[in-house]
Amino acid sequence: MKKLGFLFLMLIILVSCKQEATNTKLSGPVFGTMYSVIYDSEVNYQPQFDSLFAVINSSMSTYISDSDISKLNRNETVSVDDHFLNVFNNAKTIYHATNGAFDPTIGAVVNAWDFGPEGKIMALDSLKIDSLMLGVGFNKVSIKNNTIIKPASTFIDFNAIAKGYGVDVIGLFLESKNVKNYLVEIGGEIRTRGTNIEKQSSWKVGVEMPHFDGEQSILNAISLKNESMATSGTYRKFKIDDQGNRYSHIIDTKTGYPSKTNLLSISVIAENCMIADAYATAFKAMGIEKVEEFLKAHPELKVFLIFENDLNEFETVSINGFPEN
Numbered sequence: 001m002k003k004l005g006f007l008f009l010m011l012i013i014l015v016s017c018k019q020e021a022t023n024t025k026l027s028g029p030v031f032g033t034m035y036s037v038i039y040d041s042e043v044n045y046q047p048q049f050d051s052l053f054a055v056i057n058s059s060m061s062t063y064i065s066d067s068d069i070s071k072l073n074r075n076e077t078v079s080v081d082d083h084f085l086n087v088f089n090n091a092k093t094i095y096h097a098t099n100g101a102f103d104p105t106i107g108a109v110v111n112a113w114d115f116g117p118e119g120k121i122m123a124l125d126s127l128k129i130d131s132l133m134l135g136v137g138f139n140k141v142s143i144k145n146n147t148i149i150k151p152a153s154t155f156i157d158f159n160a161i162a163k164g165y166g167v168d169v170i171g172l173f174l175e176s177k178n179v180k181n182y183l184v185e186i187g188g189e190i191r192t193r194g195t196n197i198e199k200q201s202s203w204k205v206g207v208e209m210p211h212f213d214g215e216q217s218i219l220n221a222i223s224l225k226n227e228s229m230a231t232s233g234t235y236r237k238f239k240i241d242d243q244g245n246r247y248s249h250i251i252d253t254k255t256g257y258p259s260k261t262n263l264l265s266i267s268v269i270a271e272n273c274m275i276a277d278a279y280a281t282a283f284k285a286m287g288i289e290k291v292e293e294f295l296k297a298h299p300e301l302k303v304f305l306i307f308e309n310d311l312n313e314f315e316t317v318s319i320n321g322f323p324e325n
Contacts, residue, residue, distance in 0.1 A: 001055075021197045031163055032063065033187030039174055040181035040197045052169055059083045060162045062107065072148050073107075073155050079146045087158050087165050087274070088143060094161075094278045095138040098294070102282035103253040105141060105150075107157025108132045113258060129256040136253065164230050164277025167191045169186050171273075184273075191228040191273045205229060207304060209269055220304075222323040228273035232280035233306075235266035252285050262308045263288060269302035269322060276301075288317070295319050 026046050027036040030053045037049065045081040059081050061067045071078045080088070094102045111130050112124055116259030142149045150156070158165075165184050170184045171191040181194030183203045192203040202223040208231070251258055266283045279301060283291045288307060295303055302322040309315050318324065 009255045012134070021200075023196070023198050031057070031166060031186060033063070033163075035184075035186040037170060037172075037174075037185070037263045038183045038196070039179050040194070041174075041179050045174070045177070045179070048173060049170060053166065055081075056083055056162065056166050056169065060087060060158045060252050062157050069156055069158065072150070075152050077147065080143075080148060081146075082168070083165070085143070085146065087161055088148075090165075091158065091161055091278065092138060094275070094282065098279075098282040098286065100138070100253050101285045101290075102160070103136065103138050104156050104158050104160070105136050105138050105154050106251050106256075107159075108153075108155035109256045110133060110157060111155070113251060136256070152299070160232075160281040161274055161278040163187055164189045164228070164273035164275070167228065167273040167277075181244060185254045189228075189230045189277055190224065192224040193226055195225065207322055208265070210309050220325065222325060224269070227244065227269050228271065228275055229267055229269045230280045231265060231267040232275035232277075233263075240309050263305060264308055264314070265304075265306040266291075266324070267304040270300065292317075292319060 024039045024041055024044065025038050026044070026049065027035070028046075029033060029035075035049075035053075037045075039045075057064055060069050060083065062069055062073070064070060066083060068078045068080050072080075091102070091104050095104075109129065112128065114133055132153075135151055135155060137154075140151055140154060141156065148156075167184045167186050167189050168191060170186075171182065171193065174182050174184075175193065181197050182192070183190045183196070183205075185205075188208075190205055192205075195201060196203050202225045204221050205224055207220040207222065246302050260290075263284055266280050268276040268280045268283065270279065283294075283303065286294065288305060290306065291303065295301060299320050301320060303319040304322040305317040305319070307315055307317075
C-alpha cells in the first residue's frame, strides 16, 4: 500500500507540473498591423521587442519620413545598417531566382496605384506608368561600403519582405535568450520553434478562406515546427474601379499594372519568415503554372495555393508536401 500510495502521489505531482506549464503572451501594434508573440519563458521581453521594432522601422519603413529607406528614396546619402544589408542581400537573391517577379524597386508604381505610403497619382495612364517603370529594376541598384547606389528615379520598398524579416528578428532574439519554444506572428506572417508547452503539442496555425467582404474564417489548420509561413493574397487588399474591375495590390513587375491572375491566396512555408514572405509575394505575380514549374527546382519551399476556377469556384493545390492538417 505504501508503494502504491507513493506512485499515486508522484502521478499527482507530474500532472500538476504539466498543468502549470504556461507561455508568456505579448501583443501590440507594429508595422501598420498587429503582432503576437507566445513563448516558453516567464521573462517579459516587451521592452526589447519594442526596441527591435523601432530599429527596423528606422531602417526600412517607407511610412517614416526620416527612416534610412525614405532618405534613400529622396536620394540622400545614407550609410545603412546590418538589418538593411541583410534584407537587401536576400531580396537580391530572390529577385534573381524569380527572374524579377520579386522586385523591391516597384515601389513607385505601387504608390501610383494607391497601394503604398506616397498617395495616389490622379488620372493614371499608360504614359505615366511607362515613365515610372523606367526606375524599376533591382538590377540597377547596388551596394558599396554600406552605401546604396541607385538611379535617382528608383524607389525602393521592402514592405514585401521586411515584415517577415521582423518576425525572424524577434525569433532570433528569443533564441539568443535560450527560449526554445515560441511562435512569433506579425500580420499573419509566422515563425515557430519547438512546441506549444501549454498544449503539449506542435504549434497550430490557420490558413484563411478567401473572403472579399472582410469576413474571416479558417480553411485549414496546420502544424508547424521549426518552420515559418507567410501568406499573400488579393482577397483583402484590392481596389475596384468605376467599371467594377477588381485590382490586386500585387503589381506585375514587368508591366507596372496590378496582377491579373486567378490566384487568390499563396501560403509559403520556409526555414525563415523573410524568405517565405518574399516568395509569397513573387508567386502571386507569377501565376499557377510558373509557380508549379519553379517549385520543381525548389523542394525546400512548401506552397499552398487557393485560386478561382472558370466556374468562379475555389480550388486548392498543395505543392512540395505542404501539410494538409
